[in-house]
Amino acid sequence: MTVDRRGVLLAGTGGAFGLYSWAAGAAAPAPKRLKLRRRHGVRPKNILVVLTDDHRYDAMGFMKAQSFGDTPTLDRLAREGVHFRNAFVTTALCSPSRASIFTGLYAHQHRVVDNNHPIPPGLIYYPEYLRAAGYETALIGKWHMGVETDTPQPGFDRWVSFKGQGDYLPGPNGLNVDGAKVPQRGYITDELTDYALDWIGKRSGKRPWMLHLAHKAVHSEFIPAERHKGRYTNQTFRYPDSMRPKVPGRPMWVENQRNSWHGVGYPYHGTLDVGDYYKRYMETLLAVDEGLARIMDLLARRGELDDTLILYMGDNGFMFGEHGLIDKRAAYEESMRVPMLMRCPSLFGPGEVSQVVANIDVAPTMLAAAGLVAPDGLAGADMLPLARGEEAPWRTELIYEYYWERNFPQTPTVHALREDRYKYVHFHGIWDVDELYDLATDPNENNNLLARPGHEELAERMSAKLFRLLEETGGMQIPLSADAGERNELRDPKGPAQAPFPPRFFRPPGT
Helix, strand or coil: CCECCCCCECCCCCCCCCCCCCCCCCCCCCCCCCCCCECCCCCCCEEEEEEECCCCCCCCHHHCCCCCCCCHHHHHHHHHCEEECCEECCCCCHHHHHHHHHHCCCHHHHCCCCCCCCCCCCCCCHHHHHHHCCCEEEEEECCCCCCCCCCCCCCCCEEEECCCCCCCCCCCCCEEECCEEECCCCCHHHHHHHHHHHHHHCCCCCCCEEEEEECCCCCCCCCCCHHHCCCCCCCCCCCCHHHCCCCCCCCHHHHHHHHCCCECCCHHHCCCCHHHHHHHHHHHHHHHHHHHHHHHHHHHHCCCHHHEEEEEEECCCCEECHHHEEECCCCCHHHHECCEEEECCCCCCCEEECCCEEHHHHHHHHHHHCCECCCCCCCCCCCHHHHCCCCCCCCCEEEEEECCECCECCCCEEEEEEECCEEEEEEECCCCCCEEEECCCCCCCCCCHHHCCCCHHHHHHHHHHHHHHHHHCCCCCCCCCCCCCCCCCCCCCCCCCCCCCCHHHCCCCCC
């Protein structure tokens, strides 16, 4: 078994997804080659990446998705920096998205395809390149790759993390601080911010630094800090129009998911109201916004704020009733679209970027900010030219992929191709209709063009492009993994009834 410089597993008898038992008879991965060429005349920037969990693209004050929801610090980032208004993840699930952020690769390339798969040996994270180039590096917060480990990972001088999703309030697992078990003292968002402030405050300024601050927030169950509880209780939530049942053209599996763990008819096998749920979500986000303000204040006092590249983003979106669903995984905009804000006045001024960017673009962008030439073969690209307003070549489409999980069987394997105007969504392993949307006229994805004749040629063109891109990037295999996790497969006997097949499947014999 060999690993190339991108850390992508290339060999093995089982094909791209054929081998997941790394210890049994597997050859040791080749030594990592971490020395990258330097860009001439580029002075390395300090880098702060703030990653939140399940933060959807419009859940920021300045987006005005609802009449409430304060995010003054994020609003400031958008005002003083660049707002990437069409930012996406290529898999709307924690572990695959985080692996794409760290590697610049699609899930079918880095192979962390769900929350249970192990990390392939030899996979390279971009902080490893930074560290080899002289950076001081730290990860503080959620790791959540390679099952439930909190063990320190390659590429980081400082490590503060926790197992799995972690806990908002102190629990028995505590934190892993540089390999030692340390009790969690208080509310997790505040505590992670304190660790970040402590680490930044101890930098001497002699070497550039990179901090990856990954909050547990705003992952469910949403628990706000005590000081923020109830702030939005009396506010009015606007329920999405697509939450209504039996929308024409909606796939049968989507309608059936209403009565499931991830549906509005039986959410988490309970009776929560998505409006109240959203209010707690936005209350939980308040501590993240306050913590970022504290970090920016420290950077200002140190004289480093305007020369530090700050990137804020979510690891995936979250649905609050759209299409009758909650959570993520699906290829709908609210699931795969995330906030992305970037500020560094010494590199670029305020602005807005409309091109489609994604989590796979983070690694090459951070390498560019560090004055390094990215290794060959990354799926992502450097976003800095877009931030500067330059006419740079850019993608015209983005692949989305999600692989079916037995512990969450409501959502099938999904591949989608998102262009600037159209989105084609292709499902595997189910007897159902695919989806095609004109995002220019139907941004909320309520009108499935494949539900009636007239758009077959467009669907065929996009399907052919999707599979060509998957073929070119090594994505023509669907992974198989052993059963893992609790089976969330129940239905409420008094909940929404099973959906009928789409009308297009009915045809009398002989016609």
